[in-house]
Amino acid sequence: MEKFIRLDGLVVPLDRANVDTDAIIPKQFLKSIRRSGFGPNLFDEWRYLDVGEPGRDDSLRPLNPDFVLNQPRYRGAQILLARQNFGCGSSREHAPWALLDFGLRTVIAESFADIFFNNCFKNGILPVVLPAAEIDALFALVEATPGCHLVVDLEQQVVLRPDGRSLPFAVDPFRRECLLNGWDDIGLTLRHAELIKAFEARRREQQPWLFA
Amino acid sequence: MPQTLYEKLWQDHVVHQEADGTALIYIDRHLVHEVTSPQAFEGLKLAGRKPWRISSIVATADHNTPTDHWDRGIEDPVSRLQVETLDANIRAFGALAYFPFKDPRQGIVHVVGPESGATLPGMTVVCGDSHTSTHGAFACMAHGIGTSEVEHVLATQCLLQKKSKTMLLQVDGVLGRGVTAKDVALAIIGRIGTAGGTGYAIEFGGSAVRSLSMEGRMTLCNMAIEAGARLGLIAVDEVTIDYLRGRPFAPQGARWEQAVVHWRRLRSDDGARFDRVIEMPAAAIGPQVTWGTSPEMVVPVDARVPDPASEPDPVKREGMERALRYMGLSPDLPICDIALDKVFIGSCTNSRIEDLRAAAAVVRGRTVASNIRLALVVPGSGLVKRQAEEEGLDEIFRAAGFEWREPGCSMCLAMNADRLEAGERCASTSNRNFEGRQGAGGRTHLVSPEMAAAAAIAGHFCDIREWL
Numbered sequence: 001m002e003k004f005i006r007l008d009g010l011v012v013p014l015d016r017a018n019v020d021t022d023a024i025i026p027k028q029f030l031k032s033i034r035r036s037g038f039g040p041n042l043f044d045e046w047r048y049l050d051v052g053e054p055g056r057d058d059s060l061r062p063l064n065p066d067f068v069l070n071q072p073r074y075r076g077a078q079i080l081l082a083r084q085n086f087g088c089g090s091s092r093e094h095a096p097w098a099l100l101d102f103g104l105r106t107v108i109a110e111s112f113a114d115i116f117f118n119n120c121f122k123n124g125i126l127p128v129v130l131p132a133a134e135i136d137a138l139f140a141l142v143e144a145t146p147g148c149h150l151v152v153d154l155e156q157q158v159v160l161r162p163d164g165r166s167l168p169f170a171v172d173p174f175r176r177e178c179l180l181n182g183w184d185d186i187g188l189t190l191r192h193a194e195l196i197k198a199f200e201a202r203r204r205e206q207q208p209w210l211f212a
Numbered sequence: 213m214p215q216t217l218y219e220k221l222w223q224d225h226v227v228h229q230e231a232d233g234t235a236l237i238y239i240d241r242h243l244v245h246e247v248t249s250p251q252a253f254e255g256l257k258l259a260g261r262k263p264w265r266i267s268s269i270v271a272t273a274d275h276n277t278p279t280d281h282w283d284r285g286i287e288d289p290v291s292r293l294q295v296e297t298l299d300a301n302i303r304a305f306g307a308l309a310y311f312p313f314k315d316p317r318q319g320i321v322h323v324v325g326p327e328s329g330a331t332l333p334g335m336t337v338v339c340g341d342s343h344t345s346t347h348g349a350f351a352c353m354a355h356g357i358g359t360s361e362v363e364h365v366l367a368t369q370c371l372l373q374k375k376s377k378t379m380l381l382q383v384d385g386v387l388g389r390g391v392t393a394k395d396v397a398l399a400i401i402g403r404i405g406t407a408g409g410t411g412y413a414i415e416f417g418g419s420a421v422r423s424l425s426m427e428g429r430m431t432l433c434n435m436a437i438e439a440g441a442r443l444g445l446i447a448v449d450e451v452t453i454d455y456l457r458g459r460p461f462a463p464q465g466a467r468w469e470q471a472v473v474h475w476r477r478l479r480s481d482d483g484a485r486f487d488r489v490i491e492m493p494a495a496a497i498g499p500q501v502t503w504g505t506s507p508e509m510v511v512p513v514d515a516r517v518p519d520p521a522s523e524p525d526p527v528k529r530e531g532m533e534r535a536l537r538y539m540g541l542s543p544d545l546p547i548c549d550i551a552l553d554k555v556f557i558g559s560c561t562n563s564r565i566e567d568l569r570a571a572a573a574v575v576r577g578r579t580v581a582s583n584i585r586l587a588l589v590v591p592g593s594g595l596v597k598r599q600a601e602e603e604g605l606d607e608i609f610r611a612a613g614f615e616w617r618e619p620g621c622s623m624c625l626a627m628n629a630d631r632l633e634a635g636e637r638c639a640s641t642s643n644r645n646f647e648g649r650q651g652a653g654g655r656t657h658l659v660s661p662e663m664a665a666a667a668a669i670a671g672h673f674c675d676i677r678e679w680l
Contacts, residue, residue, distance in 0.1 A: 114440070189364065
């Protein structure tokens with residue numbers, strides 16, 4: 001997993017609540033057995049005027065000019081600004097894979113759905129929760145400021161606005177440590193292999209029916 | 213100190229705890245399907261790792277599988293490759309049980325787990341699928357995970373977790389005629405919102421919940437995720453134990469007796485404290501119909517489509533306006549005036565035998581309305597299908613003009629050929645009415661099996677209470 005320490009990136013605003021993972025990456029692209037290549041189909045139904053299918057050359061498809069990701073001023077964005085309950089619905093990790101493949105390394109929102117939030121950390125994406133009033137202010141700022149950049153600093157746990165204001169955010173110490181170091185969870189867990197074995201042996205003895 | 217059911221389950225599975233509260237949680241049952249597992253098995257292979265305990269794995273193919281013309285196999289080559297990849301991975305790595313495409317026991321993973329007895333009270337159950345919350349009906353700590361976590365469970369038999377807050381949803385009283393577990397779930401989501409349960413494990417309690425069958429309880433816990441809660445929970449009682457007795461993977465003989473003693477403790481202690489308690493009087497719940505593109509956009513069937521103009525919150529108002537545009541509906545339209553194009557009875561929410569019986573009882577001796585282009589019944593598993601056929605339910609559906617299909621996820625998420633075309637409107641017993649969920653441009657209204665069946669006959673929504 002790629003480390004996440006500090007990101008200075010262009011912000012793209014997606015001004016709607018309850019963006020679900022079906023919208024982030026529609027089901028037909030879930031048939032892939034790979035982890036990469038989902039970027040062209042991120043927000044597929046909103047981004048294109050036709051219906052996408054796996055295996056098609058997406059560069060030939062008609063773009064929806066009204067969709068924010070297609071507007072030239074947001075090209076190259078690395079930070080997605082969103083509303084409440086971002087990433088609700090399906091557990092598909094293809095959603096963070098698609099965001100990452102598109103080039104987005106962080107999502108700033110008022111709130112996230114649990115499974116999506118968790119999946120982000122497994123892929124080097126930092127989901128940042130800020131209070132509703134700050135989110136409102138950021139939407140206004142991004143709208144009013146062409147080329148608006150924010151700095152997301154995981155080490156300091158702050159989002160820095162261009163006017164110098166810094167917005168603190170919370171993150172679990174353990175998750176922060178993993179992201180800062182790009183650690184692989186499995187490797188970390190296997191350091192406790194002996195504890196797992198002992199737990200399992202005890203469990204097998206106490207509740208043998210679980211091990212049929 | 214009195215404990216909640218969730219706290220008991222949590223405590224029973226902690227292998228190790230970090231200073232910040234992140235815990236290593238042991239996983240008893242790992243359900244696997246073809247969509248969210250290929251990258252996990254590949255990761256395992258690349259790292260030269262093996263599954264920690266293959267006897268924890270129960271796998272089936274469900275999302276991509278066609279529901280008709282099984283003799284032709286899986287015609288979509290991309291879907292076929294994904295299903296064959298699961299076949300190959302299970303062959304290579306092993307499993308307690310695998311129900312591949314066309315196996316008589318194949319079906320939706322959340323139907324197959326409980327009916328095979330692979331889901332047992334007190335277990336941690338995970339699957340790369342958000343509707344894993346279904347298994348909480350058996351007092352399991354059960355939730356969906358992403359593919360990285362699928363790989364993590366394969367490699368370590370554990371997950372890194374933070375303890376959730378606890379919520380008690382108390383539904384007391386008697387449900388009215390024609391009011392089902394699905395209506396309870398939708399009414400709850402309508403009240404607390406799709407983010408209302410975020411960060412919580414929701415325990416459903418109260419006399420109305422106790423009165424539900426296991427099928428109904430599974431429907432309720434299935435929809436916990438649509439309220440934002442990864443976990444839904446219901447305490448063990450005689451209904452749970454009766455359901456499990458004699459299931460293939462349930463314990464037998466002395467071990468059964470031993471297990472039952474243990475299972476009876478799987479309830480919240482009297483006086484246990486929850487972080488949040490919500491009471492929903494059962495009598496106040498009517499049959500529900502969603503009108504928008506989020507499960508929280510729901511009203512009783514005798515209501516009207518709401519008017520965004522009366523919503524004070526601008527983000528919500530904008531969301532309502534967008535939803536109405538997408539759904540092709542105008543404010544104040546009576547729900548019963550909404551005409552339909554398709555009807556789907558199926559999905560991990562409502563495809564069990566009780567659901568099919570309830571829908572068949574409505575359909576019996578009637579005919580699907582002429583404006584309905586397709587009325588589909590997709591049983592949750594091969595075993596549900598067989599039982600329904602033994603009871604003659606297939607004949608009732610066919611005689612009315614429904615198509616009777618092979619098991620799978622089908623038009624709940626339209627990864628196979630069953631889908632809505634753009635603009636088509638569907639009464640669906642599934643769980644998500646998101647934009648494009650059942651097909652790009654498709655318009656989904658979530659309802660109970662009885663309500664879907666009645667809508668198929670009438671051609672538009674109608675109040676099932678007037679039919680009973």
